[in-house]
Amino acid sequence: MPFEIDYHALGPEIVLAVTLMAVITVDLLVPRSLKYLTAITAVVGTTAAFVPLITLALHDDPVRSMFDGSYVADEFALVMKALFLAAAYLVILMSFDYIDSERFYQGEYYFLLVASTLGAVVMTSARDLIILFIGLELVSGPLFLLAGWRKGSVKSNEASLKFFLLGVLSAAILLYGMSFLYGLTGSVTFEGIREAAISGDQGPAFTMAILFVMVGFAFKISAVPFHFWAPDTYEGAPTPVTAYLSVSSKAAGFVGLLLVTYLAFPDAANVWGPALWILAALTMTVGNLTALRQTNIVRLLAYSSVAQAGFMLIPFAIAGVSDTPDQLESAFGATVTYIVIYAFMNLGAFAVVIAVSRITRSGLIDSWSGLGARATGLAVLGSIFFLSLAGIPPLAGWFAKFVVFSAAISTLNVWTTSLAAIAAVNAVIAFYYYARVVKAMWFDPAPTTAEREALPIVPRTLQYALAITVAYVLAAGFFPQLSSFFGDASRMIAAGN
Helix, strand or coil, rough: CCCCCCCCHHHHHHHHHHHHHHHCCCCCCCCCCCCCCHHHHHHHHHHHCCCHHHHHCCCCCCEECCCCCEEEHHHHHHHHHHHHHHHHHHHHHHHHHHHHHCCCCCCHHHHHHHHHHHHHHHHHHHEEEHHHHHHHHHHHHHCCCCCHCCCCCCCCHHHHHHHHHHHHHHHHHHHHHHHHHHHHCCEHHHHHHHHHHHEEEECCEEEEEEHHHHHHHHHCCCCCCCCCHHHHHHHHCCCHHHHHHHHHHHHHHHHHHHHHHHHHHHHHHHHHHHHHHHHHHHHHHHHHHCCCCCHHHHHHHHHHHHHHHHHHHHHHHHHHHHHCCCHHHCCCCHHHHHHHHHHHHHHHHHHHHHHHHHHHHCCCCHCCHHHHHCCHHHHHHHHHHHHHHCCCCCCCCHHHHHHHHHHHHHHCCCCHHHHHHHHHHHHHHHHHHHHHHHHHHCCCCCCHHHCCCCCCCCCCCHHHHHHHHHHHHHHHHHHCCCHHHHHHHHHHHCCCC
């Protein structure tokens, strides 16, 4: 195997690796009163990682291949790397005051957060099973610890334990499926698996291996019925970690799912297509119906995240059950577009939750009552993010729903039509519980004790995170091409493979 290393293509990964060492070094050298410097180091490092990413994107030929095609930096990889870096940057901003005020161990916190981001960045370029699995576990491993970062909280300990046990189980199932694929095809690269599957007999063993891989990734994206870890983990983890889990961890699972279905076994769509159709329908419906009953804002967003994963699965399922070969390409772009929009919407929603919790000191939705009169700016921002998650124009969420429904109805048959109908019903259900939060902020009376309370100042770093996310949600709503650009660029991976 020719080990030709392109250091330019590995630029983002190298910068993040250096940032890891810098964060832990700063943590070792500075006194406790200066531990905030670890956060600044992490911010500088994630920002610097954008530099090689931008130069790669501006290069005449952005596609770089290394290690005999096992590691590739192409348009899809660049888009997803940018998303993961942006998400990490925003989560660090959201964490700055939160972690400092709770007197957590800051150095280790930012070290683990950047390490998880490095794993996500590696996953985007993986073109074989080994690198993909290593990247995925590097994403998940630090999060097992971060979920239990509130060591004095029983809920946080429970969150970490549940996440760890189910995470290990999902990793075992995924690794079993991958080892099965290697045993059947004799290759770990996606290209090799695809060629072996085309030339050989796709028997029951190959079908079982694909389904094991699908189940492993279904755990990572919290698809029903593999979602049980998500609500308790989201509620027990520190809120910035929950935000990261709901976006970067979920997006990493979708990256793996996209890569294996479109590159490793696109010709086995008759196997994974119906399976993902069932997962999409179940995930949307169960997530939305359960969200209706939630009284805690974080648990509501947890089940909302489950339901959103169902919407992201729709293009997968449609491509799998469609008779049109070109459907794979358009579905790939639709999924990436939805992931990008969802990331900014959900991070913004969690940033509002962090800010509001400083006022209410509670996670109950009822504590948001009268927020419009008490903190008008936060109520406006909360309304924007929650209505965008519901898909209300002219906010960015409408375009995310649009690309999904466009993919669903592009090929009309009984499978696509029925899934589109299920998605339409679920969109109405989702609007109800998102609107319930907006109603509480603007139309429900505030608690009588709240009138005499002084409002805390929203930390500057949290203000920056809110400003960035709301700017994207508004801009992408009025100018959808800001989001469709990412989908159009990344869909070329499906067209070329």
